[in-house]
Amino acid sequence: MIEDQVDCIVRLHDSRRLLELERCVFSLVGQRHERVHIILATQRFSADEIAGVRAALAPVLALAGAPTLTVANWESATPADARTELLNLGLAAVTGRYVSFLDYDDTLFPEAYELLLARLKTTRAAIAFASVRTVRADVHADFVYVSSHPKPPFAGRGLLDLMRGNFCPIHSYLIDRARLPDGVLRFDTSLVWEEDYDLLLRICACKPADFQALHHVIGDYYFKTDGSNSIWTDDVLSESKKIAYEQVAARIEMRRRLTRVSLEVQRTLLDECEVDARLTLRGLLDLCASHPDDAL
């Protein structure tokens, strides 16, 4: 585990989206934190496609202090959408102490990792959160045109809000692997949506999380007008996806009901007399809902 290294896992499932990928990687090149390792997790790319990706990224990765790059390709024919498998594939390749995620079409501001690392290094947290904006963008052949800046749809103040619903996009946090028990840092491959939220629930149930940097915006979440986002598109509303989404929502609720909250985490929220080794995430939420001070 390389002490000061941030591993950033970038998912890419379409070899034609190199324009957005290159912007994404350039934003990582610009990080003030100097030691960044990009793990590009690709979905069933051919050798030529991988070579094409490497060639497209070569100019920006030739810049001084640029991150190193590892390409990990998901070879198996199944599942059709291996988005969650790609994350685990990336996790299998991490070598640094810190790990983060970034979708190929999103970007981070230069101080993002510097800021989140500072939070992790000055607290006992295993994960530190900041905020990201959303921007609405048209993706053209040669450039991306940001047409507006919608208000962020992600609103939350801290741990309890996160337990109620996910307001933390996948590139808004940094994880300290050294502080997590073995086995926690992996994605549930039976989930095709909310796999990142499921991971956050499990991490935050067992180790303290830091939300003090939430007032800092550290990156952009691109809502694209060509419908190529994996969520919030018309496609989501197809009947089959409605059913799948209902199943995912039920799975997430089950996670809340079956996942116990560590005493260490409970003590960040509850009085000592309320701490209970058997308390689940759902139980904690119910307990806090009845608490006179729900500002935690």
Place this chain on the structure above:
Amino acid sequence: MSNEQVQLHRVTGAHRQESLVPGELTVDPRQALMELIVESRRAAVVSPASVVHVVQQDESQRLRIEQLSAELDAIRFSAFWRLTAPLRGLLTRLPRIRRTLRGTAKSLKRLFHPAQPPIPSSPPEPVQDVEVPEAPPADDGPLQPPAVEPLRDPWRDASIALPLPWARPVPSGRRRIAAIIHLYYEELAHEFRRHLACIDEGVDVYISTGSEFHASLVRRAFEGWQGGAVEVRVVANRGRDIAPKLVVFRDVYAKHDHVLHLHGKRSHHAAVLAPWRQFMLQSLVGNRQVVDSILGMFDESPSLGMVGAQHFEPMRHWLGWGGNFERCRGLATRMGFDLDRSAVLDFPAGSMFWARSAALAPLLDLKLDVEDFDPEAGQKDGTLAHAIERLYYFACEHAGYRWLKVARPEFYEHTPGIESIPTPVALREWIARKPLRLLDGAGESPRDTVPVPVERPTAAFVREIQRFALGMPNARPSSRRVAVGLVIYENPPAEVARAIDAALIALAHAGGDAAGRLYVVNNGPSALALLPVVRGAIDVLETQGNVGFGAAHNRLMTTAFAQGATHYVTVNPDGLLHPMALRALVDMAQAHGDRVLVEALQFPREHPKVYDAFDFGTPWVSGGCLALSRTAFDLTGGFDDSFFMYCEDVDLSWRARAAGLSLKTCPKAIFLHAVTNRERHVPTLRMIFESALHLARRWDAPVSFEEWIGAQMKSIGMDVPGERPEPVPMAWRQYADFQHDFVFAPPRWLSDD
């Protein structure tokens, strides 16, 4: 606990689990999951999918609210709103006055509009410019189809695909061509020059514009024109583009065999029409093959009198007589023919087309005078200019000629009647066969339904005009020598080293036979030992102390251009050039004849000021990463040294526009600029306010803006300086914008975080 919760807890027993490890499941989840899904479906009032739908609706509403907020803010921050604040306050405090004024207004309204029926919601008017000062972009709301008008159905609306496979360039001198152009927006002159350069045969250029100042800028844009004569005439703002073309330049037609009618249209009616001008230019003079094809058709068919563009698809459902039929009929009678309202109508919407001069004789022979045209009042319909626009093809036929429409197939998705013409013989047969006649339509019946509105132009068209604006592909990348300038002031050595490294890599990709160079000057007290060892391609100028941002760049620019640079790019040392950024910047500059300032796109957080999604025009350009050609430097003199730091780029931008230069954002040129999560210290605020005040006084800002800056200065304990710089000439002030605070331009969004 609700009933639903009780049921769910019974299924999962989940409130307190005895056997769990934190963060992990230990019971078989599958059965529990299935039961939970069943139960939750029974119990749920709102499904997750419904939530998604609601969130989407909410998103849509939020966007609308943001748009309205932006409009409201634009009003709230406008000079007019500020100036009228005392009056509004007075009215608020004195309800009796308010009631009296409202009553008077109602009386006046009744007086001038007796028994007025409800005003129907009218569609955006397609066939005119709003010849008024720049208005905010029109609302891109749902398109409202008008009543059925007697045009052809799209599937019967024949046109010829361009380019023609058999068209060949014609040697110059074989005929005389005139481009007759009205430019209300003089800054478009160079865009037209680029298109006219596609006419290899040569073309005399006749341009009308609204003032001597604008005429001087248009002349400058056509300096060195090799294609023929250039004549610019100043015209009254009357009769839109029609009066200048048919009346002011009436003497031109007899001297030329063919004319090309164009004008600098900008449509504020609806966002979907924003690229209409580019559509017409691309369709009629988009490239040499298009021009050769059209002129080749005139050569092959002596009966051909006019060639227009097939209708822009987003426009088609708005076309018709509108409220112009009776006026058209009156004009037709004067020309010697009659109009049938039930017969097929067609016309070159936008009044841009190619024609034989003789085909326009009926209109020219009307001997119209500018005074015959309606005074400009922002009319959307019913003027003489609107009527004439609808009569061009009729006049052509009355003169004894045929007309046809051309189309670049990639610009259409809903226009099936585009036909390829493989030979000149096929062209003559096509013209003879197709009933493209209006005066004797041979029983052809017009459409009986309004075409389905097309909400956006084709992706191929958008890409074409964007690449045209970006200068892609660039035909002459070798003819450049690029210089990059860095002005350092106590930047961290590692930051400077990275910026220099990135600049050297970008220079290596910039193109040009001569190697680019990097010019550096240190405005700070530190020694330049911080610079990297690589010195071969770097010129380090002797420091002159902290002379300010603009002054330091002026020194670097002067040196770079004296040493043979063709382009100079300012680069802030707290940023990183993308390896391809310089190439993209200079490609764009060269595409605009180097009469342009081109800024890079700030990344990852963009500057909120607007830039056009099609031609990338922007109201001002940032000095953080900015390309200037030697021509631009000669015309502007670079930055104004009297600005120490901040706003010098705004001042340069406005002066550049007053010198006839365009301002562009290059979205292909990415400059990673570290501007996020920075604390803004009082000394920085002081510099910003001082520069903003200096800018305001130089450009004669409204008193309210200057007062606002003064209040800001006082709020941080600053004294408001008394000295006032020499103001810029009156004619330049049209380019200044003090209605949007420190953005100095309409913003794409209001707040950034």
